[in-house]
Amino acid sequence: xxxxxxxxxxxxxxxxxxxxxxxxxxxxxxxxxxxxxxxxxxxxxxxxxxxxxxxxxxxxxxxxxxxxxxxxxxxxxxxxxxxxxxxxxxxxxxxxxxxxxxxxxxxxxxxxxx
Amino acid sequence: xxxxxxxxxxxxxxxxxxxxxxxxxxxxxxxxxxxxxxxxxxxxxxxxxxxxxxxxxxxxxxxxxxxxxxxxxxxxxxxxxxxxxxxxxxxxxxxxxxxxxxxxxxxxxxxxxxxx
Numbered sequence: 001x002x003x004x005x006x007x008x009x010x011x012x013x014x015x016x017x018x019x020x021x022x023x024x025x026x027x028x029x030x031x032x033x034x035x036x037x038x039x040x041x042x043x044x045x046x047x048x049x050x051x052x053x054x055x056x057x058x059x060x061x062x063x064x065x066x067x068x069x070x071x072x073x074x075x076x077x078x079x080x081x082x083x084x085x086x087x088x089x090x091x092x093x094x095x096x097x098x099x100x101x102x103x104x105x106x107x108x109x110x111x112x113x114x
Numbered sequence: 115x116x117x118x119x120x121x122x123x124x125x126x127x128x129x130x131x132x133x134x135x136x137x138x139x140x141x142x143x144x145x146x147x148x149x150x151x152x153x154x155x156x157x158x159x160x161x162x163x164x165x166x167x168x169x170x171x172x173x174x175x176x177x178x179x180x181x182x183x184x185x186x187x188x189x190x191x192x193x194x195x196x197x198x199x200x201x202x203x204x205x206x207x208x209x210x211x212x213x214x215x216x217x218x219x220x221x222x223x224x225x226x227x228x229x230x
Contacts, residue, residue, distance in 0.1 A: 033218055042120075042204050042221035043157075088156065090219075100145040100164060100210050101172075102219055106156045 004089055006105035014113050019076040021108040023089030032072040033090045033102070034063050043088055047074070081112050117141065118222035120205050125227045127192070127199070135190045135225045137205030146188035147219060149204040150174060157204065163188055164210060192227060200229045 006023050031050055035043035047058050049065035056063055062075045076083055086107040118139040127133045145164045149157040159172030163182040177196025182188055192199045206219040
């Protein structure tokens with residue numbers, strides 16, 4: 001079926017470093033969502049993107065909706081230990097039946113060393 | 115306080131038993147969803163419902179059942195037919211646009227089910 005490919009699969013970085021992760025698909029998306037999941041908890045929505053080329057920030061987080069509509073990027077600046085978690089991208093497929101269903105990437109696991 | 119609640123947080127079940135996981139939302143959202151998450155993996159859709167008294171199978175519905183008798187509630191039953199039920203279960207909800215398309219989904223805190 002349709003898939004979202006996230007990379008990298010995991011990252012282990014030093015506190016203070018910037019982080020970059022991305023999500024790609026062979027299909028077009030009209031919305032991109034980025035979630036963070038902390039251990040043992042449900043995912044929390046970080047940023048939602050609705051237009052190709054859109055760049056949106058939420059504190060130290062910045063996400064972009066790719067021009068081709070087939071990719072999205074999430075950057076975290078000056079990482080801190082509480083950034084630890086799994087980051088998921090998600091989106092509904094363009095042209096799919098209107099069910100409210102989302103497709104999720106496999107996640108990028110981020111670990112931050114103090 | 116608006117949100118989604120799931121209970122219990124941890125659940126233990128003996129093999130061969132059915133068990134029901136609760137999901138309630140007071141966000142007045144139309145659609146509700148159940149996902150299963152296994153260690154190191156993404157989210158897989160079990161069932162979803164866009165309206166009361168209607169629901170559809172997701173990608174891994176076998177061994178599960180749901181009901182949607184009220185807008186606020188979408189309980190999931192894990193039946194004895196589910197071969198490998200130990201997992202983290204997440205409930206979510208969203209509004210639906212005029213065209214029925216999705217908006218952001220908001221998640222509950224999850225229920226960790228362990229089969230002994």
